Amino acid sequence: MSAGSPRTRFKGCCADAELAGNESPYSRYPPAFRRRECRSAMALLSGLKLLCGHYAGLFHKTMAAKIKTLRESVSMPMKVNAVRLQAEEERLKAAYARRLNYVPRDRYSVFSVSHLLTIQELERSLLALLRDQNICHLDSMRILEAGCGTGYWLSQFVRWGARPENVFGIDLLPERIAEAQRLCPAGVNIRLGNACSLDMPESSFDVVAAFTLFSSVLDPAVRTQVAGELSRVLASNGVILWYDLRVDNPANPDVRGLTKNEIQALFPGCRLHLKRVTLVPPLARFLAPRVPFSYGLLSGLKLLCGHYAGLFHKTKATKIKAL
Numbered sequence: 001m002s003a004g005s006p007r008t009r010f011k012g013c014c015a016d017a018e019l020a021g022n023e024s025p026y027s028r029y030p031p032a033f034r035r036r037e038c039r040s041a042m043a044l045l046s047g048l049k050l051l052c053g054h055y056a057g058l059f060h061k062t063m064a065a066k067i068k069t070l071r072e073s074v075s076m077p078m079k080v081n082a083v084r085l086q087a088e089e090e091r092l093k094a095a096y097a098r099r100l101n102y103v104p105r106d107r108y109s110v111f112s113v114s115h116l117l118t119i120q121e122l123e124r125s126l127l128a129l130l131r132d133q134n135i136c137h138l139d140s141m142r143i144l145e146a147g148c149g150t151g152y153w154l155s156q157f158v159r160w161g162a163r164p165e166n167v168f169g170i171d172l173l174p175e176r177i178a179e180a181q182r183l184c185p186a187g188v189n190i191r192l193g194n195a196c197s198l199d200m201p202e203s204s205f206d207v208v209a210a211f212t213l214f215s216s217v218l219d220p221a222v223r224t225q226v227a228g229e230l231s232r233v234l235a236s237n238g239v240i241l242w243y244d245l246r247v248d249n250p251a252n253p254d255v256r257g258l259t260k261n262e263i264q265a266l267f268p269g270c271r272l273h274l275k276r277v278t279l280v281p282p283l284a285r286f287l288a289p290r291v292p293f294s295y296g297l298l299s300g301l302k303l304l305c306g307h308y309a310g311l312f313h314k315t316k317a318t319k320i321k322a323l
Contacts (some may be wrong), residue, residue: 020319026205031100032259084222084271085194088217088219089171089194092216092217093173095216107239107285114281114287114289117288118234118279118281118284121277122277122309123279125275125277127312129309129310130239130241130311133239135239137161138162138207139163141206142166142206143157143162143167143168143209144170144200144209145170145208146195147195147212148169148171150180151180154167154169154183154190155183157209158228163187164184164188165189168205169184169188169189170191170193170195195226196229197229198232201233202232202233202234203232203233203234204233206237206239207238207241208233208238208244210230210242210244210294212244213226214263215244215245215256215257216255224266227272231269236314237313239313240270240310240312240313241311242308242309242311243256243307243308243310244257245258245306245308246258246307247306252280257306258308263310270315271313271315273311274310275308275310276302276308277305277307279304280304280305283304285310
């Protein structure tokens with residue numbers, strides 16, 4: 001073998017290492033093992049995996065593990081600093097102010113055929129979700145809606161049987177609070193407030209409603225804190241009623257849809273029951289006035305629905321932790 005061959009150079013490096021006081025690659029093995037024949041035999045025997053005493057491997061997270069990690073990170077208590085919270089609050093107020101300039105006043109009126117069909121479909125869906133959980137008597141239940149707007153759903157809860165004095169609503173905008181107080185039945189409790197910090201005791205509500213609330217909150221930390229507050233005030237055997245975008249609205253950069261995994265991550269201690277509802281609004285607004293029955297037909301094709309309606313309730317593990 002020539003002096004410049006790789007094997008000769010390797011042996012030379014080992015010898016130099018030994019002379020320098022360093023351990024060569026084979027110096028820690030018995031002298032017999034340093035022979036080429038013995039090393040070849042060991043390589044052959046290691047091919048018989050039953051004689052191998054170690055594992056070599058590569059691990060990567062599955063999607064389920066990633067979701068679990070996300071849930072755990074969301075479930076950790078986190079308070080948004082005042083500057084960040086104020087920035088998101090100002091952004092929300094500015095977004096609603098802009099909407100007044102370009103959204104027609106009658107778009108969300110019950111005299112709009114498309115909006116009326118949307119509301120009727122949603123009401124049926126929410127009542128079905130409650131009925132499936134055997135929640136058919138609201139007269140003894142305390143109910144909170146976060147982001148109640150002008151109070152439409154607060155009035156609906158009373159119409160469904162809830163006592164006005166047991167129905168509560170909060171909203172960020174003073175003008176909406178004033179309108180809700182004008183429209184809602186006497187006795188309904190309507191307050192100006194921020195869902196990030198509810199001035200209410202823990203486990204004080206049997207039903208907590210969040211309708212198109214989370215899609216309007218773009219800051220992930222603020223959204224997480226809102227979810228934590230809603231969970232905090234929810235009784236251990238209570239439920240969360242949900243209605244919100246499941247896809248982004250390309251015409252409105254001030255909102256963002258939430259996937260099922262994102263919703264679950266916001267409420268890691270809850271079991272979710274979700275259904276797709278609401279025909280995408282541009283299509284509904286075009287078809288409903290012309291062919292009213294087409295709304296029901298097309299909303300039955302769930303691929304054309306842009307929202308989730310849902311009901312969440314705390315799992316047994318969460319109830320035990322609360323105790």
